[in-house]
Structures are given as structure tokens and as C-alpha cells.
Amino acid sequence: MTGFGPLSSGLRALRPTAFGVDPSGERLARIRRSPHFADGAFVNPEGTRTRPSGGSALELAKMYFRKEDRARRAPAGPIPVHPTTYADLAKPPASGLRLTWTGHSSVLAEIDGHRVLFDPVWGQRCSPFDFAGPKRLHPVPLPLAALGPVDVVVISHDHYDHLDLPTIKALAGTDTVFAIPLGVGAHLEHWGVSADRLRELDWHESTRVGGLTLTATPARHFCGRGLRNGQHTLWASWSVAGDEHRVYHSGDTGYFEGFKDIGAAHGPFDATMIQIGAYSDFWPDIHMTPEEGTRAHLDLQGGAPHGVLLPIHWATFNLAPHAWAEPGEWTKAAADAVGQAVAVPVPGQPFEPAGDLPTHPWWRDVSPPLHRKWPVPEITPVATRDDLDLVGEG
Secondary structure: OHHHHHHHHHHHOOOOOOHOOOOOOOHHHHHOOOOEEEEEOOOOOOOOOOOOOHHHHHHHHHHHHHHHHHHOOOOOOOOOOOOOOHHHHHOOOOOOEEEEEEEEEEEEEEEEEEEEEEEOOOOOOOOOOEEEEEEEOEEEEEEHHHHHHOOEOOOOOOOOOOOOOHHHHHOOOOOOEEEOOOHHHHHHHHHHOOOHHHHOOOOOOOEOOOOOEEEEOOOOOOOOOOOOOOOOOOEEEEEOOOOOOOEEEOOOOOOOOOHHHHHHHHHHEEEEEEEEEOOOOOOOOOOOOHHHHHHHHHHOOOHHHHHHHHHHOOOOOOOOOOOOOOHHHHHHHHHHOOOOHHHOOOOEEEEEEOOOOOOOHHHHHHOOOOOOOOOOOOOOOOOOHHHHHHHHOO
């Protein structure tokens, strides 16, 4: 068996840098001590199927190759992009909280004098290769360097559309701190981020950065960047609390009852950034539909409309068989049905949740009409949070 040693070493040498590395040493020992790690892998809070079965995988492949289906998975024209400028971001938000969605799951949150960058992806493809894999459908609204200083970069998990090698390498040259789930630090150190800038957390653990408290909260997903998926890096959603405001970023997740617990422990939130795209009946447990995303937002807010829902994980990459514009249209219908405020900015358009919200359905200008009845949350709140507060005061 020793004859395979040189071959294994050679294959490792050919491994693309973007694959990252597996956790080892004390990092791996800490992973094995996690209460969420069992039988050699991290486990989800509820039973979760991460990949299509054999039969459904074949049906999925047929759908991806059908010409008529391919056409509807992309916009019919150029996606509008707000050319974010230094002037947009130089003046502090009047309310203390401003969000700038730059596409997919990447959001700059300016919160109580601090700047948090969630899942930054500035690369052209979410892939380990620069010549293949899902390509951007719109340009980035501004160069990464034009964002200005960032206090903390938050990563939800290590999939390519959330953890982007070119972006991390650019940020490695700054002094920003990285808040990351357990195990993800192995990739970042391999790419040049010093260990003293990493805050590596298990679910329910918190760290302080300046005046912010960042807490890794559960999610229902999976991990992996290489040919093997060892489940040795954790996935997470995130609660970020400042002196006056609180925000939540879902990362990637299927719907689960744990949103109610997260809301009870860390909410209510002034704004939530919720994954509502790249869903499919082929993988119902790991990504939410817009109806489920709206329900998750309500769960996080104690069951009643509150704050602002910002849809994320859509419009930028073609990652699922649904129509390109469907997540935006469905989210608007689901939120309207329960009286929940929803912001739908074009990529790069800053807004303050306490101010005038961007509500124009801009995707309709670059997409064929979608004629269907949208499923909406079955839970129709009968009281707002303000009503509930008044009852409590009585």
C-alpha cells in the first residue's frame, strides 16, 4: 500500500488553490469537540437531504439541457445596476443603519458606526476555475477597494458563491477581522489571512468586534469545496447586534423551526437578509423558497411583521432550474400577503430600513412576464408587533 504515497502526494499538488484545505491540528480537534459534530461530520438541526436522488438527478439534468428552460433562467436584457460611488457610502446613515446589496448574498451593512461585509463575492465565477462554472449575470456595482474600510467580514459557509478566493485574497491585504464558522479558517489561512484576524465560531457562540456582537446561529445546509464533501466545515446564519440596531443574515439554509428560537434569543431585527433564490424540489431541505423565506422572517420577528426583509441569493448567478425573475416576483407576493415590508433594490443601491424603501419590481423590465399564482405563507399574522407591545403594556 505504500506505493500509493507518491501518487497521493502528486494529486494533492495538483489540487486547485481555490479548493482550500481540510482542517487539521487543534482546529480539527475543536471541530470534533463540537456538540454539532457526530460520526465524522457536522449535522443539521433537522434531517436534511443535501443532494438529489438518482432518479431526480436525471430529471434535473434533462431540465438543465432543455432549450426553453435554459432561456428562462437568464434575464432577457441587461440587469440594472446602481453604480455605487464613494459619495453613496461616505456620509453616515441618518438612522444608524444602511444596507447595500451588491448581488447574490453579498451585503454591506453599516450599523451603529461599524461596517460589516457579508459573504463578499467579487469574482466573475462561483467556481474553483476561472474558465468554467456559473458566471455573473451582472457586473459588480463597484470595485471592492471602493467600499472603503470594513470592520468585519462575515462568511456563512465555504461554498464558492459565498467564499470567493479572489475576494478573500484582496481582503487579506487589509486589516479587517473575519467572523467565520468552525473549520472555515483553514481555507482563509491557506489563502494568506493571518490567524489572529480570525474569529472562528460554533453555533451559539459570539464574538465582539468594536461595538458589535456577532453570533453564529444555526442553519440547515452543508459544506464542501473539493471533490470530497467531508462535512468538516460548519455552515451558519448570523446575528449582528450594535448599540441600537440588529440585523440577521441567513446564509444558505432550508426552512426549519429553529428560526423561532433564533428570533427569541437575538431578535427582533431591524432588517433580515434572507436567502430566497436557487431553490428546487430536487433539494427542498437546503434552500428556501420565497414563501419559506418570508415565513422564516416572520419567525425571526416573533410571528408578526416587523423590520425589513431584504431578499438575497438571487439575480446574480444561475444556480437553479427556476425562472431568473421568479424569486423577486414570488417574494414580493409573499411579503405583500402578510403585510411585511420588503426592500428590492437593484444591485448596488444603498437604502436605510428606517427610510424610503426601494420597492420597484425592476426585474420586470428585463424578464418575460411570469403568469402564475404564487404560494404565500399560510400564517397570516392578525396582529403587528406594535399591537402585541400595546397588549403587554396593558
